[in-house]
Amino acid sequence: MKQLHPWPGSVAEAEAVQDRLRGEVELSGPDSFALVAGLDVHYRGDDALTAAVVVLDGGTLEPVEEVVAHGEAAFPYVPGLFAFRELPALVAALERLTVTPDLLVCDGYGLAHPRGFGLACHLGVLTGLPALGVGKTPFVGTHEPPGPERGAWTPIVHEGATVGRALRTQREVKPVYVSQGHRISLDVATDQVLRLTPRYRLPEPVRRADHLARHPS
DNA sequence: GCGACAG
DNA sequence: ATCTTGTCGC
Numbered sequence: 001m002k003q004l005h006p007w008p009g010s011v012a013e014a015e016a017v018q019d020r021l022r023g024e025v026e027l028s029g030p031d032s033f034a035l036v037a038g039l040d041v042h043y044r045g046d047d048a049l050t051a052a053v054v055v056l057d058g059g060t061l062e063p064v065e066e067v068v069a070h071g072e073a074a075f076p077y078v079p080g081l082f083a084f085r086e087l088p089a090l091v092a093a094l095e096r097l098t099v100t101p102d103l104l105v106c107d108g109y110g111l112a113h114p115r116g117f118g119l120a121c122h123l124g125v126l127t128g129l130p131a132l133g134v135g136k137t138p139f140v141g142t143h144e145p146p147g148p149e150r151g152a153w154t155p156i157v158h159e160g161a162t163v164g165r166a167l168r169t170q171r172e173v174k175p176v177y178v179s180q181g182h183r184i185s186l187d188v189a190t191d192q193v194l195r196l197t198p199r200y201r202l203p204e205p206v207r208r209a210d211h212l213a214r215h216p217s
Numbered sequence: 218g219c220g221a222c223a224g
Numbered sequence: 225a226t227c228t229t230g231t232c233g234c
Contacts, residue, residue: 040224041224077223079223079224082223083223083224107224108224119224135224136224138222139222139223
């Protein structure tokens with residue numbers, strides 16, 4: 001795990017961190033994953049928050065390990081700098097795992113970001129693990145609506161480049177927005193999100209992490 | 218210049 | 225993200 005510090009104290013410093021780490025992102029990697037982790041954070045008013053990580057068997061989607069870490073928002077909410085709010089708590093939760101996941105499925109964006117370095121890229125570079133981002137609402141770029149069938153997708157284009165995909169994970173259900181985080185291709189990221197959504201709109205690991213963060217044991 | 222803007 | 229009732233559907 002890379003060091004988090006020095007922690008940015010301003011918007012300019014945070015943007016500089018992103019611009020510096022962006023060069024370390026790798027856009028290709030493995031195409032199958034034995035252990036898949038979902039990450040999410042739940043806010044409990046003020047600055048208090050709970051980060052949850054749930055690791056699933058990549059084949060059966062059965063849970064393998066669940067951890068939580070309580071903390072506080074580490075930065076004000078600024079679109080594009082969202083990662084700095086949640087990173088310390090998410091990293092603390094990851095450090096509590098006794099297993100090492102082979103893929104991180106993050107709640108938010110990766111490459112599809114104003115500076116090409118969203119939360120999924122940041123977590124991937126810090127941990128060195130393959131990572132992808134799944135957003136619930138559009139952020140940067142433009143895209144056509146994908147067809148109504150599960151598996152249909154359209155490219156998200158930002159400043160002339162494809163930075164992600166709008167992907168229909170269930171028939172007639174709003175698409176999710178998939179982007180590369182680290183050490184993964186867009187094709188593999190898309191394939192993984194589909195594998196992880198047998199029933200619901202959002203990937204199973206993220207759904208489970210969301211539930212755990214809301215209802216810690 | 219102004220508004221919009223992941224969670 | 226969160227504040228919140230009812231309602232529709234499996």
